Amino acid sequence: MRLPAPSSLRQHLFCGVTLALVALTAPFPVIQAILHALLVLALAPRPGAALSGALWAVAAGWVLEGTLRLYPHLGGTAWANLTVVLLAGWMAGRWPLEGLRSWLARLAGLGVLHGLLVHGAVRLAAGPHPWGWGWLWSLLTLPLWGWLSWRLLHPPADTGRR
């Protein structure tokens, strides 16, 4: 069964809200990392609209690094986000989702890849840096925010019962 794509307005609205939360949760790096992963991996990718997703991912990367005020040379996270969101969009178009389990599995794979790419790109841009625990919390809480994003993007059909 092929799921219908979420509406564009809804997706952009969620992306905007999540981006704002990423900026606002700067004092809480773990929460910020989770929101960042949610935005990049789950909310931004959209098959057939790679540019808008790429822009959201790039914005998320710049906002995250800008609020961290940690790296001497910014841009690594944005580049990794861009790469991952393009890959995720391509995968969404190439292999359409069929359920929550496949969605979580895809998110897990993309999460691991995203963590590695972020650290590699940041290492290229800013040099060696501590890894922190954000990537681990993102993976650990993946079922939670994966399910949440699934419900937000693909709400259950209205059964008519109140």
Added chain:
Amino acid sequence: MALRASRWRWSRAGWQRLALVLLWMGHGTWVLMGPPSGQRWGHASEALARPSQGLAARWAERRLAQRDAALSLTELRADRARLVAELEQVRLRATREAPRQAEADEAVRLLGLKKHIPLDLGAARVIFSTRPAVFGGLILDQGLDRGLVQDQGVLVPEGIVGRLWSVSATQSKILPADAPNASVGVMLMRSRATGVLQGLGSGRALIRYVSNQEVVQVGEAVLTSGLDRVFPRGLLVGYVAEVTQGDLELRVILNLSAPLDRVSAVLLLPPQPPVEVQPPLLAPDVKPAKKRGTP
């Protein structure tokens, strides 16, 4: 079938792809330009710029060397001009001082001769020469005003010159030894044979009254004998130039040692000097002893 050229136009998806590619490449480039990469790029650019920097440094050194050389050349030219001017001044000064220097040298030589003759010698300057004329002589700048009298002997360090022939109030005239009417008592140094000198002119003279029995060699020195009471014994007159046998006497011709044509200052012997004088014992020039440790 006619082919119709389709109008080339980018689609919306194409523009989006281009924007994505540019966005991804721009971020990638920016990431690769990070501090470590920047350092690598810096090293690479530094390595690439090293040859041009070397050339620029060499060029700057060359320009600096040229400027220094130009300055040195200018300074050298200025020094050369200054040295040339100084050299001209020195030459001019030397030219001006040359007569005085020659006179001083002559005075020194006369003073040296005066030390060897224990007599009251006077000095006079030759102010004019009439030697080229017949019976010519040398004119001195002193006369009766300085107590000169006739027949005073005149000599220079090289030898005798002649004797005073006439003395006026302020000047005197020398009868040179090569004048025909000059007569100086002489003796040969080796044989001690005596004779009378008779001038032949041009710095030559003939010794009269030397016996045929005497042995005279060419180059033998001829000294004054002191018998004429004008010159004491032992003053150099000249050297034998030619010896020929005569009927009764030897014909001995000698070259006077005194340069009669180039005399500028002379010494005057006192009138009627003793026949023989002993030269004083002069202390040899003692060199100052070197102190130990001095260079």
